[in-house]
Amino acid sequence: MFKGSWVALITPMDQQGNIDYVSIERLVDFHLENGTDGLVIMGTTGEAATISFADQVKVIEHVCQQVKGRIPIIAGNGANATSEAIERTKALDKLKIDGFLSVTPFYNKPMQHGMILHFNAIAAVTDKPILLYNVPGRTGTDLQAKTVAALSETKNIVGIKEATGSISRLTELKSLCPNDFALLSGDDETSAEFMLQGGHGVISVTANIVPKQMAQLCKLATANEAEAAYTLDKTLQGLHRQLFIEANPIPTKWALHKMGLIKFDTMRLPLTPLEPIHGAVIEQALNLAGIQL
Template structure:
């Protein structure tokens, strides 16, 4: 599997009554494809996977598969705090037609590195589906360190890592593990440009939901070694990256998407709508970026 460039961690749009908005979801995906996005993640943390029932997950995956029609890789988030449950979810994603599973480290339970090693190996052994490791210790309380990643990268079904730690040395340590069968993806918008210029294969991005064409341009410039252009584009997008971190993801994102007619601004509880004090800042940023793209 070739995972590279601009990959979007899709939000899951809801209607005003909290039900799935599959029409908005389809339009979100169509906008991503039109903007040049090179891969999509359904039901990751940005997609509020924790708040989706099994039936809802099946609906969003089916809709995504129908809209994408094989044009870009489609990853489905299947991680949980329990190995057996993660295996079952990964099998379900395979049966639904996913191209790969994005599997976050077990949250809350804080396993050791040996536990992480056994967790991912058990999943990879049990399910015939490419697996992308996902490390985001700020959300999980668990850090998958490069030495453990090095051991996991030898498994034929473990094909990549999404690394959300924004430390330059961490990225360099992971880039040393790149091969034809193991790719390294940034999971942090704010440091994505630096990671790509250093040699990362791509970025799984939150901001991409709102500015797919601009984010693709950034990725192309950085991956092509055009440092000046990449850093200029990155500087233009940094205020948006910052604004999307004002409250827990995907709260600001869903408010921003609502201004584009892509679902309600309300995530599902316990997440709530973006605070009033932040809305004008995000609105102005999106307006400025839209004007710059014209």
């Protein structure tokens, strides 16, 4: 199940910062129509850090009702306190999701052994599959390959979103983890190479904007059609980079608003709308990817 192009879905909001469910439905239809393999709800790109857990549950439940099993859905369940992550997992486990994306504990910088205990405690309260999520640039904690290998022995810890952007890390993970352990890139800029070197897919920010192209890139790269994959990826590299010119998901929301897919590019503080000076470079990246505003 955990392969191909998964979108790290944004959470649309109105001008007051309330969840915009009409735009969510439009975005989900956009992905259903354009070949996205799976939806990741309430991860980093979904602004889970500033959305109450009660609202997170409502959004996830709403998307599940809309999708009706047509593509898999995984939900963010991470927290920096193990006890909170467990409670979130228990609550979300009641929804019709297909698994969890569980980020490394942030801010408190646990030791590797602490993270083994953390993730195993979460896995013990659900039968659903869990993807680990390693994003040291956000959390201040790096889940080492040997730690991932130890966690891969837990029955329902089935893969990882590896967002270091390091191909050497992929090589290490491949050598230590079982062959059926899902290895997904969490870094769009290096995702084509990640898949060509044996990764199984990507959880993508860029897929918010160009789902069809990202789905095709994954098909080409995982089939080891290197020349075609590199050619397509070249048209997307501008987006891979410029969607991070400001903190994610600021540029992505700006682009989706300009494309008419969401009503507003609103975010909750402390995130703020895109600085006008950056609009031109994002528009240039959109043009390179075949999108005319």
